[in-house]
Amino acid sequence: MACSATAKIIHNPLVLSSSRSAEKYESCCKISGPSSLLGSKFLGKKLLSAKSAISLASRRSGAVVAVSSDVVKEKKVKSGSSAASNLLITKEEGLVLYEDMYLGRAFEDMCAQMYYRGKMFGFVHLYNGQEAVSTGFIKLLKQEDCVVSTYRDHVHSLSKGVPARQVMSELFGKTTGCCRGQGGSMHMFSKEHNVLGGFAFIGEGIPVATGAAFTSKYKREVLKEDCDEVTLAFFGDGTCNNGQFFECLNMAALWKLPIVFVVENNLWAIGMSHLRSTSDPQIWKKGPAFGMPGVHVDGMDVLKVREVAQEAIGRARRGEGPTLVECETYRFRGHSLADPDELRDPAEKARYATRDPITALKKYLFENNLANEAELKAVDKKIDEIIEDSVEFADASPVPARNQLLENVFADPRGFGIGPDGKYRCEDPKFTEGTAQV
Amino acid sequence: MEASFGVSSAAAANAVNSPALSPPSLPFIRSEARPISWRVDKSRKAGKITTKAVAAQAENPASAASKPGHEVLLFEALREGLEEEMERDPRVCIFGEDVGHYGGSYKVSKGLADKYGDLRVLDTPIAENSFTGMAVGAAMTGLRPVVEGMNMGFLLLAFNQISDNCGMLHYTSGGQFTIPTVIRGPGGVGRQLGAEHSQRLESYFQSIPGIQMVACSTPYNAKGLMKAAIRSENPVVLFEHVLLYNLKERIPDEEYVVSLEEAEMVRPGEHVTILTYSRMRYHVMQAAKTLVNKGYDPEVIDIRSLKPFDLYTIGNSIKKTHKVLIVEECMRTGGIGASLTAAINENFNDYLDAPIVCLSSQDVPTPYAGTLEEWTVVQPGQIVTAVEQLCR
Numbered sequence: 001m002a003c004s005a006t007a008k009i010i011h012n013p014l015v016l017s018s019s020r021s022a023e024k025y026e027s028c029c030k031i032s033g034p035s036s037l038l039g040s041k042f043l044g045k046k047l048l049s050a051k052s053a054i055s056l057a058s059r060r061s062g063a064v065v066a067v068s069s070d071v072v073k074e075k076k077v078k079s080g081s082s083a084a085s086n087l088l089i090t091k092e093e094g095l096v097l098y099e100d101m102y103l104g105r106a107f108e109d110m111c112a113q114m115y116y117r118g119k120m121f122g123f124v125h126l127y128n129g130q131e132a133v134s135t136g137f138i139k140l141l142k143q144e145d146c147v148v149s150t151y152r153d154h155v156h157s158l159s160k161g162v163p164a165r166q167v168m169s170e171l172f173g174k175t176t177g178c179c180r181g182q183g184g185s186m187h188m189f190s191k192e193h194n195v196l197g198g199f200a201f202i203g204e205g206i207p208v209a210t211g212a213a214f215t216s217k218y219k220r221e222v223l224k225e226d227c228d229e230v231t232l233a234f235f236g237d238g239t240c241n242n243g244q245f246f247e248c249l250n251m252a253a254l255w256k257l258p259i260v261f262v263v264e265n266n267l268w269a270i271g272m273s274h275l276r277s278t279s280d281p282q283i284w285k286k287g288p289a290f291g292m293p294g295v296h297v298d299g300m301d302v303l304k305v306r307e308v309a310q311e312a313i314g315r316a317r318r319g320e321g322p323t324l325v326e327c328e329t330y331r332f333r334g335h336s337l338a339d340p341d342e343l344r345d346p347a348e349k350a351r352y353a354t355r356d357p358i359t360a361l362k363k364y365l366f367e368n369n370l371a372n373e374a375e376l377k378a379v380d381k382k383i384d385e386i387i388e389d390s391v392e393f394a395d396a397s398p399v400p401a402r403n404q405l406l407e408n409v410f411a412d413p414r415g416f417g418i419g420p421d422g423k424y425r426c427e428d429p430k431f432t433e434g435t436a437q438v
Numbered sequence: 439m440e441a442s443f444g445v446s447s448a449a450a451a452n453a454v455n456s457p458a459l460s461p462p463s464l465p466f467i468r469s470e471a472r473p474i475s476w477r478v479d480k481s482r483k484a485g486k487i488t489t490k491a492v493a494a495q496a497e498n499p500a501s502a503a504s505k506p507g508h509e510v511l512l513f514e515a516l517r518e519g520l521e522e523e524m525e526r527d528p529r530v531c532i533f534g535e536d537v538g539h540y541g542g543s544y545k546v547s548k549g550l551a552d553k554y555g556d557l558r559v560l561d562t563p564i565a566e567n568s569f570t571g572m573a574v575g576a577a578m579t580g581l582r583p584v585v586e587g588m589n590m591g592f593l594l595l596a597f598n599q600i601s602d603n604c605g606m607l608h609y610t611s612g613g614q615f616t617i618p619t620v621i622r623g624p625g626g627v628g629r630q631l632g633a634e635h636s637q638r639l640e641s642y643f644q645s646i647p648g649i650q651m652v653a654c655s656t657p658y659n660a661k662g663l664m665k666a667a668i669r670s671e672n673p674v675v676l677f678e679h680v681l682l683y684n685l686k687e688r689i690p691d692e693e694y695v696v697s698l699e700e701a702e703m704v705r706p707g708e709h710v711t712i713l714t715y716s717r718m719r720y721h722v723m724q725a726a727k728t729l730v731n732k733g734y735d736p737e738v739i740d741i742r743s744l745k746p747f748d749l750y751t752i753g754n755s756i757k758k759t760h761k762v763l764i765v766e767e768c769m770r771t772g773g774i775g776a777s778l779t780a781a782i783n784e785n786f787n788d789y790l791d792a793p794i795v796c797l798s799s800q801d802v803p804t805p806y807a808g809t810l811e812e813w814t815v816v817q818p819g820q821i822v823t824a825v826e827q828l829c830r
Contacts, residue, residue: 146579180612189611196578196615197607204602207568211575211583218581222557223528247568254563408613411671415650417699417746420753420785424699425746 088303091370097302098365099379100139101131101358103386104155107164108333110387111154111171115337119395120171123200124185127155129300129332132357133264134159136305137232140313146194146231148209151186152264152331153198156234161193168390174397181400182408202235202269203242206261209233210248213259213322220319230316231259238269240283246290249324253291256321260312261287263326264299270335271343287324299327300355303364330355405434507690513683515657516546519664520584522693524554527582530668531558533569534586534623543588544624544683570596570621574603578615582668590625590677591637604673605648620667622676626717626767627804627815629681636804636811640677641773644745651744652698653677653716657687659742662696670698677744679717701748707737709829711755713778714765715741718816722765725821734825744774752778753786760791761828765816770798795824 108126115124138159149156157167162178170177171185178190187198196212199205212231219227239245252259263283267274275281287294297308312323330352334341365371413426430436524530532547538561541548551559562569573583587593604617627636650672654660667674714722719740726736737755756762764775775796782794797816804814
């Protein structure tokens, strides 16, 4: 595993080069879609024979294929940059990625602490270990682009730009939270940063994401606005057996919606192993079945994720349609803070722990002289302070008052109807006190 | 949001993204808020009882300069409403099965795809939950989708999205996102359509916090409710009835909306308050004919707003007549009638001379056989009997 220049990605069925007869892929080479699916030929020419880089025999039926580093170098050289950039990122980009991943990790660790101290309640699902997916994708987005997530949404919100204070406050159930304390851990929303939730039922958010992508297309084609907004839908392996997933793959491909379906395959849906619940565990294959590219990427490696994300997001922006990206990742903690996490094999956990995305990026930054220890320590310190501040802020914030109870049920509060006295219920002074009978 | 409630001004809330779309001033019908004395019109009491929808219009205190208007069938009225709103606001779009090229299974969207294109009138694949969710996502990001369930029963597949997302997202997002969707479709018991196509979903949806439910019954209120629902910032479920699509009525040429929260006075009276909605309105009016001949004077109110109830109109009526009969097509258990009974008992118990009588459909899956189907829903004869018993 590496964040090295020998980018060992990816089963990439997008590649149409005939030299790609690496039979390990079996049917994955059959792509149903336009030939310039990638829009560029960068991932492409030479493939070495497949090496089982990771011993996935027991879990994944396909092998990871090593792609020649020439391909990556080729791309960089083409873009005419300086000699030092046969690297995948610049120093600035590297620091941004590192900071974002560290923010996610530190935040989630703090959540665990706060939960056990009784500051937050209910179901809290932590993202430790999966940071590369969130950072790899979301840091490529603009503010107007939309992100839809599941209940494991703290880090997606943070990556998208929602201030840590607002997220922490929301978790504490305070009125200064991003959803005024009304959503909670599983329902993070931000209109400013276009985070469309935060959904507790898996699969529920995918149609919402499809709708947001539809709006983007509608704005462009009906309202004739200059709109190239893209939507990312994040969800897990368990969701990929859900009807809404398939229905939305169909519609997104049918109408060429600007959406990327990002599967965070961490192999486990609470205690249900992906392999026990799925007839064909290779989720990326389901993309071509609906007429869109399906890509598999090492989700513990932020640079690989970022590369794939760039292409997928680029496709969407150019109006070429959706992409299904399966990120192989892992959650270091249990499903939620209430999960004792006894089913997973400690050896499996240990194996993935060695692939910690933050450690990997650090290593890459050091090895390629993009940053030194001191700089990263400074970032750590900055983030730690932000987290501390967010906790203090959340602690100091007020709990919602009674008058907040009935607000926001309806955008137009006339929806509460007309009372016996002929006035709208919302005109009742008790309404603003939250004690009205509705 | 709207600062002035109950004022005679256009109901439309401000457009989110297009400040240029300011609502034109329309005659905003808020008839039922006037005091009772207004309604007692001796010339009408004895007699112009008719089961035709025209009766509704006669009550309508619309614009003073009432033009002759034009005759439409109910489905055409719905289409007019849709079309006018689509013309007025380019963000209004329709999602549904066969709404585009086919024109809608009951022709409500006929011709609209030709006029507005395949993206504004979107023919969806058969995936109710997903395209309803899509409508939610589109609404959150600025569009105003109208979702058609080919038959209301199909929307059971979309229950997840309607309940969790339509109803709840405004609240769970702390008010950040609005979901101005309209969910509509034909429901109710038809002519031997079988159990699954004869469902009454109003009882299933009524508990969902965050949605409004209205039921249209005449071409006039169908168009008005459609327009009001589209303009509302709240998610609204508009219940249409399979057997009412061909009702004919003369409706105004000029633009109008009706209030989503108000009930409609169909026939003023003194002896008993009959509360009904949708198709049962016509059974009630048919029974009213018989009742009048027998010397009774029923007051018939079409509640129109199934959630929330217009307790003002209903309450004023009860204060006058002191007896209530609810006639609905919903199932007995947990239906609209059940909720209405509870609401009336809570609020107007002192004014009641007799317990509320609620006539609902039988709690059976609607049988196919014509005779059985007839006995499933409330028939005019039963209404007459109930009134006679109540008024004894």
